[in-house]
Amino acid sequence: KAVGGLVPRMLREGKKKVDVFAIVGAVGIGKTTLAREIYNDDRMTENFPICVWVDMSKNLSELDFLKTIIRGAGANVGVTENKEELLILLASALSKRFLLVLDDLESPSIWDNLLKDSLGDGVVRGRILITTRNEEVATSMKATIHHVDKMDPESAWALLCNQVDAECNSEELATLKDVGIKIAEKCDGHPLAIKVIAGILRSRGNSKAEWEMVLNNDSWSMCPILPEVPQAVYVSYVDLSSQLKECFLHCSLYPEEFPIQRFALVRRWIAEGIVNARDKKLLEESAQEYYVELISRNLLQPDPESVERCWITHHLLRSLARALIADESILIYGQQKLNTSLSKPRHLTLCSMENSLDGPISLKQQMGLRSLMLFKSPNVRAIDLLMESASCLRVLDLSKTAVEAIPKSIGNLVHLRYLNLDGAQVRDIPSSIGFLINLQTLSLQGCQSLQRLPRSIRALLELRCLCLYGTSLSYVPKGVGKLKHLNHLDGLIIGHDNNAPEGCDLDDLKALSELRHLHIESLDRATSGASALANKPFLEDLYLSEQAPAIENQEDLEDKDETEKEEKEGQERSNGQCRGDESTKASEKIWNELTPPQSIKKLVIKNYKGVKFPKWIKGPKLGDSFPSLVFLDLENCMSCTKLPSLGLLSQLQSLQISNADSVITIGSEFLGTTVLSSATPFPKLEVLKLRNMKKLEEWSLTVEESQVVLPCLKSLQIQWCPKLKALPEGLKHVALCELHVEGAHSLTEIKDLPKLSDELHLKDNKVLQRISNLPMLRSLIIDDCSKLKHVAGLDALQHLRLVFPPSTETFYFEELVIFWSVAFPRWLELLIQKCKGLRRFELQCGLSLLRSCLDGGKNWHLVQQIPEVRIISCDGKRYFRYNKSRRIYETNAQSEE
Structure with a gap:
């Protein structure tokens, strides 16, 4: 009800350019929830192209506050630290109608000092919505105030029911209403209190005895720890184990x-x-x-x-x-001074630190520190003091810092169990890391400067998680197999870049029977142990990749004349074919022997060089081999000419195939259907993505009349398949919600998809001419399809969005050059006239076409029929906005300047 009342008031145009609205109420009463519902309301997003949310409880400085808004509006802040320059950027960023939400505002100073003068007399209309506990803040900002009061008993009971049982088994809950109302009353009408108490009740089941135990819990009468926190919140905490x-x-x-x-x-x-x-x-x-x-x-x-x-x-x-952990933890921002007498914290969190950790609190004194975490501290480099003093550390997080060298003294942190260096600039890990005999997690993900690991890493016998993905390592030392507690191994590199024996092989994996997640790279360098996956009964996520194929520099190729290129290609064919055949056979041999376990739920195959897919992912028994597989990604399998019978995977929900350069046709073999089989192909597949398949020309979904194909498919994406001539006819039987077709430069028409319902997105399809018979489609997006001539049979269309790139000067329709600067093409004119349910039209185009849509222009007679219209120029500087029912007509495109 509150949303229904506030939104129309906020949309109503007043005399002021920028109107302020305030939601006022006690803490925990639901102010933020109401503001979030307004912020996400379709009517607001439709009317305000720029929507920015700022959490004022974070105690942002004036500069950070301005930067947050500018970035939220999609603009670039740059490197400026000058308030006046940021205010100019702010006015520029809010160049369209905007909605700015300031959540949990305690003082009007931000409005008085920054926003009032900058936005109050702006050219563009906007709305500012604040939430505050202090009505004086709202009054001083001359805001239209909406009070949020406590929930009445019936509303509180309804919220409690919804939180306990989202499906609202009304009959069962009705028997609990008397005790439920009493519990809701104890929550004193606070939505937050009701939600956390509902969390307790949900864990107890719909038992009246259990609910009465919650009602009569002694914690309700205990002295509150913080006066502003509803007692129900503490009751919820006490109920935890x-x-x-x-x-x-x-x-x-x-x-x-x-x-x-x-x-x-x-x-x-x-x-x-x-x-x-x-x-x-x-x-x-x-x-x-x-x-x-x-x-x-x-x-x-x-x-x-x-x-x-x-x-x-x-x-x-x-x-x-x-408050409950105050006796043992400290959180410090930058050089913030401590307002605590706590001398020996167990947990220290540092945020926005400079290059040294020794600042507002001396690490030399923190002998009992058990956890240290850094956030938003990319300049921190010096950590020597830490290694010298914090010998009791269990958790150390130095991720995304500038730390380049890990001192040898890290070996003194013998109690350390968690070490996170993700994204740090670490170049080397000292061999003393082997003394960390209790280390359970070592994460080096994204350490792009890291080039080697010490052999002593195999001494970390308690290690449970090792993340190496995204480093510059050329090999991983032998001995990983000794780490028998590993359950997560990410980015394991097989072999050595110069065939030296130091690199680990697949044999190292044989003893790792506890693995749940395994990511292997450079699989083509394996020399033995391909059966290492056989004893992995708990393995769920498996990522297998060979080295990426070398790509010759395009500039070098362009500098050579045709004769040189032909001679080089001929030499490569004669001299390299034998090596290529040997490499392909070796690759196929390794992969065929892998045999992943049946427990796999997620499988990624990348850079496979074989001509035929491994035997364990094809054939009539594929469904039996992977009875639990939910996600499958085949990437860069560029030599395989046929896809496996993936339709046999009974639990598969998401399938992505990309860069399958040698696949020309997709037929019945993909579905896995046979005359003797009545099984449904892809019975649970919901998302299918075909990307960058350069040679794909034909795709069919032909099945027997008694069979159903893709019964659960909701989203289909076809991107950069330039030779695909047509969509499969069998798609007409699929109840698709979304279809995205991009870069299909041989596709001339999209037709007969009677069940496609939510959205059709077409982008850069160079010869697409016809779209027809999509009777249930509600949203159509067309971006740079310049040959389009005919669009019809879209009876349910409600939303139309067109994008015409600035490079497109003219478009060809029925052999006539029609300049978009003059008029809409005939197909668009007919579409607007025939789609009586069209509610919203969006267009990005050149300035001349934009002006032709204004009142008095050549296309105004079409535009004025549509309830809501938004048009923006290609450079984003000029716009036209029209709302028929609310009589809104705004534009800055009339001026020639």
Whole structure:
């Protein structure tokens, strides 16, 4: 209801260029939630091309505040540190209608000192939405105020039900309403309190006795730790097991503005000794369960953009966690002075540090420090003091720093269990690392300057995770097989770049029976041990790659005349064919002997040089070989002429095939169908991507009449397949939601897809002429398809977006040159006239065509029929915005300047 009332008020045009709105209410009452719903509302995103969210609880400096807005608006800040220059950039960045949200604003000073003069009299209209606990802040900014009050009992009960059971089993929950209402009343109408209590109830099941135990919990009457934190939040914390309590408190060691990476988090929990092994599970598996439970209890919130990241759900929860762990942890920003008497912290988090770690707190005094994590400190280089003093460290995170040399004294940190150097500038790892006998995680991912590992790495017998992907290593020393506790091995390089015996071989993997994740590179350098994968019963993620093929410098080729090129190619064919055949046979032999286990869920095959795919990924028994495979990526298998029968993979949900340069046709062999088989090909496939298949000409999905093909496919992407002549006819039976076709330069038409529903995106298809019979399609995006002549049969179309690149001066329709600077082509005119349900039209084009859409222009009679229109020039400087129902007509394209 609040969203329904506020959004229309914010959209209504007033006398001011920039109107301020405020959501005012007590802490934890739902101000941020309401602001987020408004921010994400389709009506707001449609009317405000620029939307920026700023979390004011982060105590940003004036300069950082301005930079945040400028970057959020999509502009470049550069290197300036001058406030006046940033204010100029701010005005330039907000060049279109904008929505700026300032969440948790405590003072009007930002408005008075920075925004009032810069935006108040701006040319472009905008809205500023603030959330605040202090009504005086809103009043001083002359904001239109919306108060958020506590939820009434029925609304609170409805929220509780929704959080406990998203599917709302109303009959079952109705029997719990009397006790549920009492619990909701104890939450005092606070949405946050209701959500965390719902997390407890969800873990107890829909049992009235269990709910009454929560209602009568003694923690409700305990003295509050922080007066601003609802008691229900503390009740939720008390209900956690001792391990979950420590896991939750550990999350508060991260700076508030940084997302928490799941992979690193669970391994830090293990390094701290928080996680207990249970039911013969790996520690990592138990830790994953802790992670899932904290999310289920609404204490951690997954990042909507990535399942691999999360945040503490609310700043009140973070405040509680910081208060509970205050006796043993410190978080410092830059040269911030400490306001604490804590002399011997166990956990230290440093953010935005300069080149040295020894600043606001002397590391020489921190003998009992157990964890040290650095964030946003790319200039830190000196870490010698750390190695000399912090001998009790268990967790050390120096990722994304400028540290180049790891001192030999690192061997003194014998208690260290977690060492993260991801993205650091480390050039060498000292052999003294072998003294870290308790080390469980060593992550060197993205250390591009790292060129060698010491042999002593094989002495790290407790190592459970080794990440080497993205380094400049040419080999990994032999002896990895001694690390029998490894369950995650990423970026293992096989062999040596000059065939020296020091490099590890596949034989080193035979003893690693606990592996869950294995990433192997330079597989073509293997000389033995191809059967090493046979005893990996728990392996789920497998990445297999040979060395990437060498690519001759294009400039060198262009400098040679044709005769030289022909002579060189002839010599290569005669002299290199034998070597190529030998290399191909050797590659096929190694791969054929690998035999991955049936436990595999994710498989990546990259740079395979064989002509035929390995025997274990083809043939009629493929489904039996990989009964659990969910994700498959075939990349750079450039010599294979036929694709395997991947349709036999019964659990496959995502398939990506790229750079299969030798595949000319995809037929029934891809589906795995036979006359004797009635099985459904690809029964669970949801996403299919075909990319950069240079020779692909034909693709068919022909099956028997009684068979169904691709019953679950939702998204199909075909990109850079320049010889593909037509889409498979069988697609007409597939209930696609999204179809993306790009760079298909032989495709002349897209037709007869009666079940395609959500979106068709067409880009850079040079000979595409016809689009027809897509009766359920709601959104059509066309970008640079200059030969298009006919678009019809789109009866359900609601959204149309067209992009005409600046390089396109004229387009050809029915053998006539029609200048876009004058009029729309006939197909577009007919489409607009016939699609009565078209609600939104977007166009990016040249300035002349843009002006032809204005009132009085040649295309105005078409444009004015559409409820909402947005047109922008190719350079982004001129625009036209029209909303029929709300009588909005805005443009800056009339001027010749």
